[in-house]
Amino acid sequence: MTEGVIWKEILFFAIPLILGNLFQQLYNTVDSIIVGNYVGSNALAAVGSSGAIINLLIGFCIGASTGAGVVISQFYGAKNTEGVRKAVHTTMAIALVAGVLLTVIGITVTPSMLRLMGTPDKVFEQSVIYLQVYFGGSLFSVVYNMSAGVLNAVGNSRRSLVYLLIAAISNIFLDLIMVVGLKLGIVGAALATDISQLISCIFIWGFLIRSEDVYKLKIKEIRCYDHLIRIGIPTGIQNIVISLSNLIVQTSVNSFGATVMAGFAAYIKIDGFNILPVLSISMAATTFAGQNIGARKPDRVRKGMYISTVMGAGYSVLTGIMLLIFAPQVIGVFTTNQKVVEYGVYIMRYFCPFYWMLGILHVLGGTIRGTGKTMQAMVVFLVSLCGFRVMWIAGTMAWTRSLGHVMMCYPTSWLLGMLLMLLYVWKGKWMDL
Secondary structure (H helix, E strand, O other), X not given: OOOOOHHHHHHHHHXXXXXXXXXXXXXXXXXXHHHHHHOOXXXXXXXXXXXXXXXXHHHHHHHHHHHHXXXXXXXXXXXXXXXXXXXXXXXXXXXXXXXXXXHHHHHHHHHHHHHHOOOOHHHHHHHHHHHHHHHOOHHHHHHHHXXXXXHHHOOOHHHHHHHHHHHHHHHHHHHHHHHHHOOOHHHHHHHHHHHHHHHHHHHHHHHHHHOOOOOOOOHHHOXXXXXXXXXXXXXXXXXXXXXXXXXXXXXXXXXXXXXXXXXXXHHHHHXXXXXXXXHHHHHHHHHHHHHHHHOOOHHHHHHHHHHHHHHHXXXXXXXXXXXXXXXXXXXXXXXXXXXHHHHHHHHHOOOHHHHHHHHHHHHHHHHHHHOOOHHHHHHHHHHHHHHHHHHHHHHHHHHXXXXXXXXXXXXXXXXXXXXXXXXXXXXXXXXXX
């Protein structure tokens, strides 16, 4: 990424990431489609309400892997072989420890968290079962995502796409077998996800162990070296706190009942098809900036930031328009319950016209992160996507119990975050080498 035409380097690196995230979202969405159509709208609501807790607990690990990727990409750009080796094995150590902790904590705290969120009684038991089975396989998810982060940091995004595609196809077939064929309900959906994540984990570790490149994985060398995770900590804190704010939003949605929960759950699955490609472009911007900072090419970093931002915002505008045009048909894929469809479409109208602001926020944040300024990026995200949302929800629920007012917290927080990030890019000292 330190040579060649900038837009081609970023685009060709981002495309496998985009496809990979879309496949991952696809098999998560298939869970909801099959559960919604073959188990019922209450089961769909149970699966949907579980997402906030899942994101809360794995957010720190994914953030830490993103930060580790910054370190790896900078060492890789600077051709520091020893630095890459230590960073890779530190990342794997974090993945193994975090995966085990998530399994234990996730299974243990699930009932209490769902109670705190005000989950309705009619979906509570199903939500508990789904989450506990899901967290039984969280080790595989964490290890895969952190391993993919290593490959992405050195510019090899195609390899992780192949393994994710295999996992996605496996998950779809396992969903059909376990939910439709064996009638295992949401337990079958969670088991299908666990097994598919195990498959992707086995494939990607096999590749890293067999590799003869600088990022080769040696089991005996897995440990934490020096302070290589310091850049990952702010991003990890950012992710877990933002996930906490989304959990608060989910709690507010839960107070409107199971039908609204199901509509919200259906749309959030669609939301991933818009958001994940933007996050992929942001990850590409992070890797591009990291490698070029390592190679001491600041002008290339700035040009890459502008090009990535146009890509992210442009994609968001196009997909937002398409989703609005086909809103009833898209939500209708998840359920035949017309009331659930109506709520899903209603919620969609608060998201789709404004995705371009989130695109700009994330891509600029990705570039800033790639330069090593993860603390500054964290502050912007926490102020806008967490602090502001919490205050908005508290004020809204105290003033008037309106679903529309709750949903407005998303576009308004995106606007605030975008403006703050633009201000930092303009005035901040983020390009100091």
